[in-house]
Amino acid sequence: MRIAFLVAPEGVEQVELTEPWQAASGAGHEPVLVSTESGKIQAFNHLDKADMFPVDEVVGEASAGSFGGLVLPGGVANPDVLRMDEKAVAFVKDFFEQGRPVAAICHAPWTLVEADVVRGRVLTSWPSLRTDIVNAGGTWVDEQVKICDHGSNKLVTSRRPDDLKAFCEAFLHVFAGEAG
Template sequence: MRIAFLAAPEGVEQVELTDPWQAAVDAGHEPVLVSTEAGEIQAFGHLDKADTFPVDEVVGDASAASFGGLVLPGGVANPDFLRMDDRAVRFVRDFFELGRPVAAICHAPWTLIEADVVRGRVLTSWPSLRTDIANAGGTWVDEQVKVCDHAPSRLVTSRKPDDLKAFCETYLEVFAEEAG
């Protein structure tokens, strides 16, 4: 299965990109780095610059229909930049409209809020997003990983890098169930 990983060039939390990416590779999937610009994205280890990663597809040219699922890594900068890009927001919304599974960790639900896909859903995130999620019509819970089966698209969310093992296991299970 092709899995889109959406990240802005300006900065993504590296471990929240690389751990789910490697989990997808290990499970036999094809991860594809989608960004708002061609070239490379900058990763961060919290506030410190880390590695750069080459972009595979530009969001304006990518189609949600060509992917089996979407992973939204966090960090503070990544979802903040993505939610300001209309093409990125539309790309995220398209996964929900197509009924494709989506996984988001840490601050990534900011992009979900901008895409207006949180209403009626139960999800988790970095704790500071609790009010944003509630204001967008969602219900925030403090759990390591949360799967919301609210139709038409299943959503897997997680709070922080410490939850990555559970996040990766769960999102891969959900994506496999949806593909099967």
């Protein structure tokens, strides 16, 4: 299965990109780095610059229909930039409209809030997003990983880098069910 990893040109938390990417690849999936600009993205280790990664597809030219699922890594700046990009928001919303599974960790649910897809859903995130999620009509829970099966697709969310092992196991399980 092709899995889109949507990130901004800079600001993604590196470990929240690389660990799910390696988990997806290790499970036989094809991870694809999608961003709002071509070239390379700049990852961060919290506030410090980390590695750069090549972009495979630009969000304006990518289609949710060509992917089996979507992973939204966090980082504070990453989802804040994505939520201001109309094409990125539309790309995310399209996964929900098509009933494809989505996984988001840490601050990534900010992009979900902007795409207006949290209403009626139960999810978790970095604790500072609680009010935003509730104001957008979602229910926030403080759990390591939350799988919400509301509507036509499943949403997997997690709180922080410490939850990455559980996050990867959960999204791989959910995405495998969607592939069958």
